[in-house]
Amino acid sequence: xxxxxxxxxxxxxxxxxxxxxxxxxxxxxxxxxxxxxxxxxxxxxxxxxxxxxxxxxxxxxxxxxxxxxxxxxxxxxxxxxxxxxxxxxxxxxxxxxxxxxxxxxxxxxxxxxxxxxxxxxxxxxxxxxxxxxxxxxxxxxxxxxxxxxxxxxxxxxxxxxxxxxxxxxxxxxxxx
Amino acid sequence: xxxxxxxxxxxxxxxxxxxxxxxxxxxxxxxxxxxxxxxxxxxxxxxxxxxxxxxxxxxxxxxxxxxxxxxxxxxxxxxxxxxxxxxxxxxxxxxxxxxxxxxxxxxxxxxxxxxxxxxxxxxxxxxxxxxxxxxxxxxxxxxxxxxxxxxxxxxxxxxxxxxxxxxxxxxxxxxxxxxxxxxxxxxxxxxxxxxxxxxxxxxxxxxxxxxxxxxxxxxxxxxxxxxxxxxxxxxxxxxxxxxxxxxxxxxxxxxxxxxxxxxxxxxxxxxxxxxxxxxx
Ligand code: SF4
Numbered sequence: 001x002x003x004x005x006x007x008x009x010x011x012x013x014x015x016x017x018x019x020x021x022x023x024x025x026x027x028x029x030x031x032x033x034x035x036x037x038x039x040x041x042x043x044x045x046x047x048x049x050x051x052x053x054x055x056x057x058x059x060x061x062x063x064x065x066x067x068x069x070x071x072x073x074x075x076x077x078x079x080x081x082x083x084x085x086x087x088x089x090x091x092x093x094x095x096x097x098x099x100x101x102x103x104x105x106x107x108x109x110x111x112x113x114x115x116x117x118x119x120x121x122x123x124x125x126x127x128x129x130x131x132x133x134x135x136x137x138x139x140x141x142x143x144x145x146x147x148x149x150x151x152x153x154x155x156x157x158x159x160x161x162x163x164x165x166x167x168x169x170x171x172x173x174x175x176x
Numbered sequence: 177x178x179x180x181x182x183x184x185x186x187x188x189x190x191x192x193x194x195x196x197x198x199x200x201x202x203x204x205x206x207x208x209x210x211x212x213x214x215x216x217x218x219x220x221x222x223x224x225x226x227x228x229x230x231x232x233x234x235x236x237x238x239x240x241x242x243x244x245x246x247x248x249x250x251x252x253x254x255x256x257x258x259x260x261x262x263x264x265x266x267x268x269x270x271x272x273x274x275x276x277x278x279x280x281x282x283x284x285x286x287x288x289x290x291x292x293x294x295x296x297x298x299x300x301x302x303x304x305x306x307x308x309x310x311x312x313x314x315x316x317x318x319x320x321x322x323x324x325x326x327x328x329x330x331x332x333x334x335x336x337x338x339x340x341x342x343x344x345x346x347x348x349x350x351x352x353x354x355x356x357x358x359x360x361x362x363x364x365x366x367x368x369x370x371x372x373x374x375x376x377x378x379x380x381x382x383x384x385x386x387x388x389x390x391x392x393x394x395x396x397x398x399x400x401x402x403x404x405x406x407x408x409x410x411x412x413x414x415x416x417x418x419x420x421x422x423x424x425x426x427x428x429x430x431x432x433x434x435x436x437x438x439x440x441x442x443x444x445x446x447x448x449x450x451x452x453x454x455x456x
Contacts (some may be wrong), residue, residue, distance in 0.1 A: 035293070065243045065283040074281055075234075075243035080324045080357045102324070103357035109288055124415050125324060125359035127449045128228040129239040147295050148243075150282050155260070162417065173356055173416060 008056035024158035036151040036166035051142030058098035075128030109157040122159035134159040178312035182268035189272025191337040194280035203386040207424040220419025245282040246320030257312035319451040328354035334438040350442040356416020359446035368432035379443035383429035
């Protein structure tokens with residue numbers, strides 16, 4: 001089913017999302033991939049404050065190609081989520097509600113999704129040009145020195161994704 | 177002796193980097209089209225449609241097909257009658273990569289050290305494989321490699337007794353493990369024989385063969401066809417969400433090996449299987 005959702009994402013919306021749904025996301029989402037996750041993890045270990053507010057928000061596992069003049073962003077498709085599995089459960093426990101990436105997740109992540117009533121979306125890997133069209137603004141808000149791996153705040157309009165693991169833990173990759 | 181100046185090489189490499197990340201070769205576009213036409217899964221067809229649309233947007237608006245514009249892998253055949261002037265060939269290629277990735281708005285995805293992990297900010301160094309060949313030309317093939325699929329690649333040191341059945345099992349298990357992570361439909365480069373590093377190199381090189389073209393060796397050609405059928409029955413499908421197009425092609429290269437060994441390497445590439453060749 002096609003569903004249109006907005007961020008921040010509420011429990012009511014999450015309860016209504018089922019594995020296999022096509023969603024179109026509008027609002028603010030944050031990008032973070034390997035290096036940014038590592039740094040957030042270290043920040044938490046040092047009992048410092050994270051650079052983004054996780055509560056009810058979505059992290060997109062993505063590091064874009066550079067934007068040409070006059071454009072908000074370059075190519076912007078998902079990276080493999082499993083590399084973030086080590087860090088995701090803690091972020092979910094801190095209020096993160098959604099993740100967008102591609103590929104399978106670990107049992108620990110799926111448990112954390114269920115525990116926190118969250119959701120895992122996939123966007124289409126290798127469709128970065130197409131996906132960039134739904135990104136209207138992009139701003140680096142932390143870890144600028146990481147280049148493509150910096151944390152970005154994106155304004156998205158009808159960003160297409162597919163619910164792969166819903167709040168019950170139902171997993172589309174296992175259902176084929 | 178024919179003289180070729182390094183500046184010319186740099187210029188051509190730069191253009192190749194930009195071109196290959198925005199336009200797929202004709203054989204790959206044909207593979208997308210055939211997959212779209214043959215796909216029976218509704219979701220699979222929808223995804224293949226979007227992947228084709230992605231290619232259109234990439235070419236028309238000059239947005240890279242995929243944000244992972246890869247590590248630049250080169251196969252360079254240097255004619256032994258060529259004299260390179262003005263500098264060093266490896267530096268010239270790396271300079272072309274630098275200019276192409278910086279001026280072409282491509283992502284810089286290379287870190288200078290695997291443990292310290294500091295970005296080099298210009299996507300160098302490239303991975304360059306040289307061969308010395310006859311003639312007075314240089315042939316350069318560039319195949320930028322994304323790591324979503326590279327990470328799912330495998331190498332097996334099988335025993336001679338494992339035979340062709342062992343090879344088939346190895347290929348299938350690599351594809352199953354890769355699943356959605358490798359951005360299917362995939363292209364598989366398989367190297368059989370040689371030594372540990374030779375079979376990996378064969379596998380990488382096999383990815384630069386045109387999709388749809390088969391090995392000249394009869395049993396290898398049959399193996400390619402059989403494995404493609406078997407893989408496409410796994411129902412991994414486009415984006416790993418089910419369907420009959422899990423792979424576009426299985427390209428296998430073989431080489432002589434040792435009496436005690438049967439090395440097999442499976443280099444997995446995603447649907448964004450970029451390769452371009454230029455002769456100077
Ligand atoms: S595996 Fe290929 S298509 Fe997927 S993100 Fe990497 S380069 Fe892009």
